Amino acid sequence: MKDRIMRGFIEEIREKGMKFSMDDLARRLGISKRTLYEHFSSKVEILETIIEHTFEEADEKTKRIVEDEAMTLIEKIRAVMMVLPTHYEFYDLRILEQMKRYYPEQYAIVNTQLSDDWAMLRQLIEQGIREGLIINMNVTLMMKLIIDACNSTLDQRFYTKNQITMQQSLEAIADLLLYGLVPVDKR
Numbered sequence: 001m002k003d004r005i006m007r008g009f010i011e012e013i014r015e016k017g018m019k020f021s022m023d024d025l026a027r028r029l030g031i032s033k034r035t036l037y038e039h040f041s042s043k044v045e046i047l048e049t050i051i052e053h054t055f056e057e058a059d060e061k062t063k064r065i066v067e068d069e070a071m072t073l074i075e076k077i078r079a080v081m082m083v084l085p086t087h088y089e090f091y092d093l094r095i096l097e098q099m100k101r102y103y104p105e106q107y108a109i110v111n112t113q114l115s116d117d118w119a120m121l122r123q124l125i126e127q128g129i130r131e132g133l134i135i136n137m138n139v140t141l142m143m144k145l146i147i148d149a150c151n152s153t154l155d156q157r158f159y160t161k162n163q164i165t166m167q168q169s170l171e172a173i174a175d176l177l178l179y180g181l182v183p184v185d186k187r
Contacts, residue, residue, distance in 0.1 A: 018098040054085035082170040
């Protein structure tokens with residue numbers, strides 16, 4: 001039931017923004033408000049649970065990639081850059097702006113997760129530099145470029161308008177950052 005409530009919560013946000021009520025959510029789910037409160041005490045608790053679950057899930061996916069011995073180091077870096085949590089549609093600029101305004105504490109958590117150094121990716125890149133697979137340049141700058149590029153997918157309206165799926169956008173970003181604009185035969 002909790003997963004169903006979280007999905008309904010995200011649907012409400014996508015349709016109405018952050019200003020919906022628990023009554024609206026209960027109506028959407030076809031359950032009583034009382035049933036809703038048996039699982040979550042407030043909108044804030046649902047929001048925090050969604051945030052926690054999505055980042056835990058992304059960390060788990062990343063960890064599985066890093067530990068996959070069948071993948072090359074470059075394949076791991078590319079795959080980590082493309083990790084999408086189940087509720088990625090929740091992380092949209094419009095929604096994040098409303099979250100910043102109405103739920104600043106929860107926004108701060110999300111913003112930190114989205115903008116801080118991604119430790120496992122950093123470790124892979126540093127390993128790639130040591131092994132001569134990645135150019136030796138300032139890793140902090142590299143991480144900023146990668147994080148900013150991946151976070152450009154938060155502008156979901158752009159990708160929807162241009163009929164680019166989130167997966168396609170992350171693949172293109174990863175390929176561009178890893179392999180550049182110039183084809184190998186033209187270098």
